[in-house]
Amino acid sequence: MSNPLQPAQHRTAAPASRRLELIAIPGLPEFEPGDDFSAVVLTALRNAAIALHAKDVIVIAQKVVSKCEGAYVFLDEVTPGPRALELAAATGKDPRLVEAILSETSEVLRAREGVIVVANRAGHVMANAGVDASNIPPTGPQRVLKLPADADLSARHIRAALEAATGLRLSVVINDSWGRAWRNGTVGHAVGVSGIPALWDRRGEQDMYGRELRVTQIGYADEIAAAASLVMGAAGERQPVVIVRGLEPPCGDGSACDLIRDKSRDLFR
Amino acid sequence: MSNPLQPAQHRTAAPASRRLELIAIPGLPEFEPGDDFSAVVLTALRNAAIALHAKDVIVIAQKVVSKCEGAYVFLDEVTPGPRALELAAATGKDPRLVEAILSETSEVLRAREGVIVVANRAGHVMANAGVDASNIPPTGPQRVLKLPADADLSARHIRAALEAATGLRLSVVINDSWGRAWRNGTVGHAVGVSGIPALWDRRGEQDMYGRELRVTQIGYADEIAAAASLVMGAAGERQPVVIVRGLEPPCGDGSACDLIRDKSRDLFR
Numbered sequence: 001m002s003n004p005l006q007p008a009q010h011r012t013a014a015p016a017s018r019r020l021e022l023i024a025i026p027g028l029p030e031f032e033p034g035d036d037f038s039a040v041v042l043t044a045l046r047n048a049a050i051a052l053h054a055k056d057v058i059v060i061a062q063k064v065v066s067k068c069e070g071a072y073v074f075l076d077e078v079t080p081g082p083r084a085l086e087l088a089a090a091t092g093k094d095p096r097l098v099e100a101i102l103s104e105t106s107e108v109l110r111a112r113e114g115v116i117v118v119a120n121r122a123g124h125v126m127a128n129a130g131v132d133a134s135n136i137p138p139t140g141p142q143r144v145l146k147l148p149a150d151a152d153l154s155a156r157h158i159r160a161a162l163e164a165a166t167g168l169r170l171s172v173v174i175n176d177s178w179g180r181a182w183r184n185g186t187v188g189h190a191v192g193v194s195g196i197p198a199l200w201d202r203r204g205e206q207d208m209y210g211r212e213l214r215v216t217q218i219g220y221a222d223e224i225a226a227a228a229s230l231v232m233g234a235a236g237e238r239q240p241v242v243i244v245r246g247l248e249p250p251c252g253d254g255s256a257c258d259l260i261r262d263k264s265r266d267l268f269r
Numbered sequence: 270m271s272n273p274l275q276p277a278q279h280r281t282a283a284p285a286s287r288r289l290e291l292i293a294i295p296g297l298p299e300f301e302p303g304d305d306f307s308a309v310v311l312t313a314l315r316n317a318a319i320a321l322h323a324k325d326v327i328v329i330a331q332k333v334v335s336k337c338e339g340a341y342v343f344l345d346e347v348t349p350g351p352r353a354l355e356l357a358a359a360t361g362k363d364p365r366l367v368e369a370i371l372s373e374t375s376e377v378l379r380a381r382e383g384v385i386v387v388a389n390r391a392g393h394v395m396a397n398a399g400v401d402a403s404n405i406p407p408t409g410p411q412r413v414l415k416l417p418a419d420a421d422l423s424a425r426h427i428r429a430a431l432e433a434a435t436g437l438r439l440s441v442v443i444n445d446s447w448g449r450a451w452r453n454g455t456v457g458h459a460v461g462v463s464g465i466p467a468l469w470d471r472r473g474e475q476d477m478y479g480r481e482l483r484v485t486q487i488g489y490a491d492e493i494a495a496a497a498s499l500v501m502g503a504a505g506e507r508q509p510v511v512i513v514r515g516l517e518p519p520c521g522d523g524s525a526c527d528l529i530r531d532k533s534r535d536l537f538r
Contacts, residue, residue: 124451180449260452
């Protein structure tokens with residue numbers, strides 16, 4: 001870490017090795033609406049003989065939080081409006097699915113065959129407002145899953161429950177895999193954050209040679225989300241909760257919305 | 270992992286815990302043009318009593334690769350052309366720096382006060398084509414550092430040298446911290462890859478319920494790059510080489526260019 005009291009040129013050449021560990025919590029069951037997520041996780045930890053440590057960051061796949069919160073939309077109950085019908089025609093998607101997407105959307109950025117890119121209600125830019133049918137049990141009427149209604153709030157509640165049960169200072173990141181502009185492939189992004197800054201503002205700190213860093217805001221919770229995504233897997237692994245151990249986050253709390261670039265300063269909307 | 274021979278519904282509920290470890294190699298010196306990067310890393314590993322393991326992914330900050338390759342531009346030796354003068358006026362940047370940026374650029378996407386977003390020669394979209402002055406020793410004439418001329422090739426050479434010295438099957442990712450469309454904060458991205466697929470195509474695999482995944486290409490090397498970036502730090506930490514241990518990448522080799530979305534299919538250029 002940069003230390004203003006110690007000139008850069010006097011630093012020792014061999015700092016201690018920094019290590020980071022990511023541990024997927026094994027043995028989690030399928031989550032159902034109304035499940036007490038934190039209680040289920042604490043049971044799985046006990047069963048696996050894994051103890052949480054102070055400062056652990058718990059990264060949780062959005063999908064299991066949404067399942068516990070029952071954030072399902074039953075497509076048979078959806079009546080598509082004119083805008084949904086229009087976008088369904090343009091994209092080839094089910095008009096009821098498009099209506100479900102629009103109900104989660106603050107702005108449609110692009111719509112093409114097979115693709116709707118939107119800013120969701122919180123302002124995160126992603127495909128389909130995160131409304132998705134994968135990894136949902138295929139029983140009963142056809143349904144899709146939305147993002148948690150307020151993922152920052154969900155993260156806060158889960159963190160409070162885990163902290164209360166363990167007496168430890170913890171953090172929570174809820175992540176989801178999104179496509180990006182300019183690059184192929186989905187990457188984990190933070191959609192809910194509690195206990196750490198989502199954006200790490202290092203402006204004012206110094207580089208290796210004591211020069212002030214000019215533009216260094218780090219998408220800290222997004223990097224944590226991407227790292228955990230490596231361990232979760234995207235297909236059938238069923239490892240939606242990952243402990244990230246060994247981070248030394250700056251003090252402070254944040255919101256995943258801190259990661260959303262203000263529309264007025266965004267050159268690509 | 271999805272296994273076509275084993276129906277999804279028969280999977281056991283408690284898979285073994287997956288763990289991932291990231292280890293920053295301590296004690297690395299300042300890198301100078303002409304340094305044998307792999308030899309320096311192997312010495313640091315010996316000094317720190319860290320052994321590489323088979324399948325380790327070595328993630329290297331672009332900056333130290335560029336330093337070893339001497340990818341400096343001395344601003345006093347640059348004569349800005351008309352396009353550089355025009356962009357310098359539009360952005361408020363040093364015209365010589367802009368000329369250095371343009372020499373690394375295939376297309377300028379946006380230019381505003383303080384910001385030039387380009388596709389670099391390889392096609393990666395980023396600010397300033399990665400040309401940067403931070404963490405360069407402040408002695409001698411003013412200079413800036415470019416990306417490695419061919420970061421995939423650099424990764425391949427480093428991997429070959431590390432594999433030859435250790436007899437192990439290894440992979441290499443060269444990363445850099447870039448800003449993104451729509452989101453605040455920089456995140457590690459892969460700019461050079463050798464030994465693993467950069468893009469993990471999981472289409473055709475099944476979700477938890479045996480349904481075929483429709484759109485799941487994972488930005489695998491980008492997620493690895495972001496994870497390692499958490500350990501490297503962006504300011505003065507001098508920990509530019511990180512071992513990622515415990516990944517189970519698919520077979521195959523790739524190029525960081527696999528992560529570049531074809532311009533014809535990019536809705537945001």
